[in-house]
Amino acid sequence: MLGKKINHKLYSKQNTSVCFSEAILQKVQSIISHYPEGKQKSALLPLLHIAQEEFGGALNVDIMDYIASLLKIEPIEVYEVATFYTQYYLDSVGKYVIEVCRTSPCAICGGEDIQAYLEEKLNITNGETTADGLFTLKAVECLGACGYAPAMQINTEFYEFVTADKIDGILIELKEKSTEKKHDNLKWAQKYC
């Protein structure tokens, strides 16, 4: 296999220039200040949330290297974290990531049917994105909304006691919203981290 190019997302450096705006860099400094001196690596999780949101919904090697340089840590320290946590996406995703809970409390209240309905309705399977780039469907484990089952989360928003009818309405609403310019709810990480 020697000499063969390795085809893996962690080896796909594009050398594009990645940079936060001045306002976000200030936010970054404020987050780092939460942690003791020399422990700036603690800011890695919040920073990855911000970066993912800022740079199109997913992470790539260029973005991760940039975060490493901001925190003065080795790139591998970022890669190993980004590949560990399920909320960091290394593949591109749609504008709206629909996460349907499939763990027991939701499953026994119809969560499996909700997943099937979404797959049929959007014509994609678990993990795929619609051709128009609007929706990515992910079947996920427990969202912590067991008492309001079946539950799903779209970006930052929880949707509870979900039914097929409700899904129809939600999808129409999001499609309409996607043409508007404002997407305040997408910027949660900057607001809250």
Place this chain on the structure above:
Amino acid sequence: MGTKILLENIDVPGIQSFEVFRSLGGYASVEKALKTMTPDEVTDEVKKSGLRGRGGAGFPTGMKWSFIDKKALKPRYLICNADESEPGTFKDRFLMEKIPHRLIEGMICSSYALGASKAFIYVRGEFKYIIGILNKAIKEAYNNGFLGKNILGTTFSLDIYVHPGAGAYICGEETALIESLEGKRGNPRIKPPFPASIGLYDCPTVINNVETLANTGFIVSKGGEHYAKIGIGKSSGTKLISACGNINKPGVYEIELGLPVEDFIYADNYCGGIKDSLALKAVVAGGSSVPILPKKLILQTVTGEKRLMTYESMAAGGFVSGTMLGSGGFIVYDENTCIVRNTWNFTRFYHHESCGQCSPCREGTGWMKKILYRIENGLGKMKDIDLLVSIANKIEGNTICPLGDAAAWPVASAIRHFRDEFEFHIKFPEIVKNVKHGSIQKYLVQAQ
């Protein structure tokens, strides 16, 4: 019965705000502790209260605090574990959303007792809106002089920061949480050393669940002895129970420990009975990790006593016929539930969430998932049942953290109590193929 500590006043309009919370007696405990008590006196009150960790393990909180290394010349930290991700559990989210100042108040008292000048709230990544609610509450506390430098004019200073997780069940384990807070993968550490001596940034650290910390304000205000009188025996106080599954009234309930399980399931002011007037089949009483119990054993212990919502009564009979109160994630299953499918579902969860450090857990959960999947889909063999038990036994106790045990117990207990259902799946593959939740029961009855 019926005492409310944590959820008292949650229906008062505006209780999320500092002003309303304060006007109803909020933060009085901080004034009392900082102005009239020494840190050790606060710890003593918590010891007297008998408060036990509400995250699942039930370890006495006061004792945990007393282990903190006060001789080390290092900063001490308090971490609030808000990484609530045990399937069936959604109480901490409810508490933080409805009455966030209850937690902030408790954290100030607790930090004072521990001598911590910095505290973190580690919130699971999915609860993004909770981060906003908490940050607003923290800001209000700063503005009113309850956080920051020289709180209420005393020498005590405290900063609280909210830290977001990113979707990893394992980070609810305290040492994995510390790793994650340090910006690393959530791989649990080997204990000892315990966080009380070497924790966050190698400094003495105490990690408590949201509900545990939220109780400390009340304990400081009313005294440990008062708290100890609520509840029964060593299960003092109240407990938030997250009720879900096939019941009429799912939601978060604050119960006084000692309530009979039967009342909790059937009383109108709690779960309100089983949905669609179906029969109760089984209950997972303390979050997905604890052993599942069939109807007969969840309502009564094997000696014929009423089973109560207490640490002791839930555990009566050991794992042969008992379970655990755990995190209070109370999942109720009706007669139509397919236990094999449900066990496969839980095992898939644990396989997904295993951090991969210890091979018994990393590999074993995957093997169990595959075997359960083939039994569920009509491809199982009779010897698979004992194979599952054997794998579960080999995971249990052989891993760094309790996730291995948590993955093994649901499988072992499901086979212990519902072996006939596993055998049925293997004997009648044509029937179980393509049958999902909700339709297995009639076939089971026919077979019997």
